Amino acid sequence: MSGSTVYECLTYRNENINRALEALRAGKMIQIYDSDSREGETDLVIPAKAVTFKDVKWMRKDAGGLICVAVDPVASKQLRLPFMAELVREAGKTSDVLGEIVEKEGDLKYDSHSSFSLWVNHRETRTGIPDNERALTIRKIGEITEKKLSGDEIHFGDEFRTPGHVALLRAAEGLLDDRKGQTELSVALARMAGITPAMVVCEMLDDNNGKALSKEDSKEYGKEHGLVFLEGQEIVEAYMKWTGLE
Template sequence: MSGSTVYDCFTYRNENINLALEALRAGNMIQIYDSDSREGETDLVIPAKAVTCKDVKWMRKDAGGLICVAVDPVASKQLRLPFMAELVREASKNSDVLGEVAEKDGDLKYDSHSSFSLWVNHRDTRTGIPDDERALTIRKIGEITEKNLSGDNIHFGEEFRTPGHVALLRAAEGLLDERKGQTELSVALARMAGITPAMVVCEMLDDYNGKALSKENAKEYGKEHGLIFLEGQEILEAYMTWVGS
């Protein structure tokens, strides 16, 4: 890796984890399945800095879910990224409608709170939705994350505007100690891989029933496309070892 990496590289006794870390360091796609007890979804996952327009096309066509960028909690604070729910609650003070729709305790069936932050376009895009423009926005999110973690104080608004077409996810401050969603799982892997912790995630949906693609079918897809498949528990165990090392 180049000298711009944020975290030291890490090797784990689980070969599946090591293969995934190698793939991410090379800028390649992997799969993450959170757990049966959570969303029960498999996401395509790739480092934000590595994304091309072909990757965006791949995710929107073969995965079909929402293409989001998960950002490390330290970088999120430095960039002053808000949680969307907090913005809506604050705005609801002047709007009855927003007060009605603002996320409340118990609203989510799979977690205590959402990780959604802003939806943005990079300022060099036109509409922001074509594959090449979304790829540009995503890469620039990776770049500004890396720069701020490396000590550069770059204001987010200098490069991005909202509303836009790329959803930002703010990882929980305690990461996997606090929350075990795709957001935190992917950022934890980035830290272990020693790459910039801004990760693209996109849920895999079933073309036939429109629901989350089953774990078995997701694994089969991964075999056909040479993708490493990780389960959330594998990542959690490896991350706890990494933190303690």
Template sequence: MSDNMDSDTKGYSENIQRAITALQNDEMILLFDLEGREAETDFTIAAKAVTPADVRWMRKDAGGLMCVALDPDVSEQLGLPFIADIMRDATQRNTSLEKIVEKGGDLKYDSRSSFSIWVNHRDTRTGIPDNDRALTINKLGEIVDRTLNGEDVHFGSEFRTPGHVATLRAAKGLVHERMGQTELSIALAKIAGITPAMVVCEMLDDQNGRALAKDDAKQYGKDHNLVFVEGEEVVEAYDIWLSSQ
């Protein structure tokens, strides 16, 4: 799909069109999942677009965990596992892990998590400063892009684990299988025609330490000229996008 698609002919809402334009312009948006699920708003931006200043912005104004959501097919090609599967395998050597490994029904908001491995790019030093994390995030976006372009890439030659950037493996069916920010952000990337590697970082409340209330997140978006998108809007747009493929 062209990055300069004519959104008006797609039937997308005005808000989704604004989000698409922002992502295509390498800008940050705010993404809310769903009431009754996590009910959280995440800073969301394309991995390839992230700068050290963006990492600092998310660290200071969002405050949650910085993760990179990855396309499910590319994750499979790169051999990226779910961390829960790694831990289940590890219980064969360390039985004390059995009681702490995620099981079906453990999560109050979902059937399972999307966490894969935590990585640093091999060109980083410690991996945690803003410039190091930005580099790792950029390189994750690049390796997804190269994989989609048919290049034979070797993940381990560029990244090491453990590291300081969490990767998330999106569900195969995206929002039709799971409604996390992982799947919502990748669905948005596909709609926008950008590389499906997206940074998500939860917004937390400085006063009570909980997830920032939706109305407060919306106000932050207005104050900082950021598009605020709800998960239900993304699902509707994704269905329109799918029907056009």
């Protein structure tokens, strides 16, 4: 079955997924809840190439979590983005402190490993932290992801420096076959939507209890702001249909 045929079936059968894909193609924000058995968190999600300073402000003020950019595994490999744990593990060979603190098997209660890669600023930014400068860095990550996937001979270091203020997340090589975190869920949606697979994610936090915002409160927020709310399992099932695995 061709990709387009799978997609036609998918959109016909799951209107919620269809609405989310349409929103992402239009550069709009959506919400993704991973699962009760994983982080149990809802993220605000938007395509990196579409981000403005107003979107960064929105995520910073209304979500409150860490603003990260999830990058497709193929592009991550082409851009030679390392996992942060790999860098620290290598540096730990000459530093006892780093060797002691790098994540080990069993450290994460919700997954086998973290998807964190580098923290960067675009070279055109000054400090990198204001909303407009973070927005620039994020858009440029989307642009370089698209260029690299198109076969351009472009080097990551030509445009970005580290340390910086935008966290990169490297999606697992097998995407949802390997890991079902916000990183992989958002990139899977980007692939289905046919947009550049570099997605901004930011956890929604609760101002009243110091915890992640509950699923119920996240849904209510989404209704008030006209956002599509997706659960991780919806995305997994839709992606399997889209890839022809189901």
